[in-house]
Amino acid sequence: MTYKAIIIDDEKPARDIIRTFLKDFSDIEVLAECSDGFAGLKAIQDLKPDLAFLDIQMPKLTGFEVLELIDNPPLIIFSTAYDQYAIRAFEMNATDYILKPYSRERFAQAVGKVIAKLQSGIAIQPEVQKIIMSADEKEELLNRIAVKTRHKVHVIGVGEIIYLEAEGDYVMIHTKDGNYLKEKTMKYFESHLDPEKYIRIHRSYIVNAEAIERIELYDKESYSVLLKNGASLRASSSGYKLLKQILHM
């Protein structure tokens, strides 16, 4: 049985070495090479490979954004020069995470894991521990969000966010160019956006402080936050306290 693979990396030499090392595995066939995130996303969706080699820093979309946007992702081996993303990579169920430059042995080990997974269907625990120890454990703040509408992928800079609204298991991102649904929790955005700028004013709302026009008393317990675009959001009493503190009112 042969398995299908795709290589996504913006540097040609980096793609070449993956292709070269893959020659040791007669049961893996390379379907495509892509040099940016968009092309990679499209190739994965069209060609449905069993395995994708994914760089992280790439034009258009990062490797993480690509993975977030695929519905049924293939097995992923991240290959990157950045060690600080290892934890996030494994959180996203990557099979392995190889640091550039890597040896033929290390590469074979990663591919071996993928083949074992594909053959058995049994999840093999990656050697998370070892990498976590060497990784710089810092939660990075988002500076952009990739969302998918029916046929298009949009990349929204966090500065464009007016406010976020909880919608069941999703979050509606309101921007001046339109609203986008993203499959993430409010809690995720609360911890991945700059808390000085994006304020959780209510269980259902996170608002961009710059978009606020004024704040009015709504009833005894709650407040209305009126935005520059005309929208009006409810703020809970704890949300109002947070607002007061951050805006120095």
Added chain:
Amino acid sequence: MIHPVFQNLRSISVYFGTWILLAGIHFSILFFQFRIPLNIALADSLIYNFLLCMIGVALWYVIRYSMPGNHPGFSFIFNHFTSLILLLVFWLGTGYALLSVLFKDQAVFMNFLGLSIPYRFIVGIMLYAFTGLAYYLILMYRDLQDKAKAETRLNELLKESELNMLKSQINPHFLFNSLNSISSLTITDPGKAQEMVVKLSEFLRYSVTSNINTFTTLDKEMQNIQRYLEIEKIRFGDKLVFEFDMAPGCSSRHIPVMILQPLFENAIKHGVYESTEPVKVLTRCSTFADYFEISITNDFDPSAPARKGSGIGLRNIRERLRLMFRNDSLLKTSASQNVFQVILTIPNQVVENTLKQ
């Protein structure tokens, strides 16, 4: 500085233990050799040694303010001579006064006491010298320890700042990605791999050996930039295009070492890393009467939401320029529709003055 006697429980017990021992010797001499009655011998040894013990503690302060290094030889000797006389007169006088109050009807003892004063005086000088010497030794030891500590700390700081300097000069991801390219080229194109190793080594050597506070010619700086761009070109191929347009007088002008490197790194990072189309990095240099100007422009993809850099690169450059030229407006950045530009102005005067020094 803490008094050596009161450093800890051990030093306290050693000090007072020594005086109890001395008092014991003093008592034995009086009691066994001179057959002085027990109560008198006891009082004599206790009073004199207790006083001396207190004087010994006070001597520390004399020593502290009369270090041989602080004063020329004469005043050092004079200080000690004065303090020695004063302390001994105080010691013998107080001891004599107390004992004569206690035992004024013991004529034999009072006579003995009067005769023994010169001997007590000599013993006092010796004890003064011993205690003083001990204090000086302690001070010297502490001084040595402090110096060793300060030296270690200084070395640490130096190493730290050197490391930080290196960090600010070489982006580790650039390094690792370049090594990965080399790793790949060793298989696919060994000749090119060799070429890249040499370029990368030259680039690293320039970065590592440059002293951040010095000036170099624009020519040398641009040679290094050229190497950097060529390495990036191997990684990104046709996606990176670079062009230089240098006015004739530029190459011999002086600029701070490695000041351009971060600007080109930014051009690559925000241009090439984020684009799928070819990105042109254009460098221009023009000379003017009192200054010269370097402009770096790069295309960028305006549709890609800016991936925020740490901003450390530009901040470092501004800080260096401010320190070297005392001017905050030498670095200007601007962005048009899809072209980003930085202009660096280097005034002639300051550079010439600095070079003369």
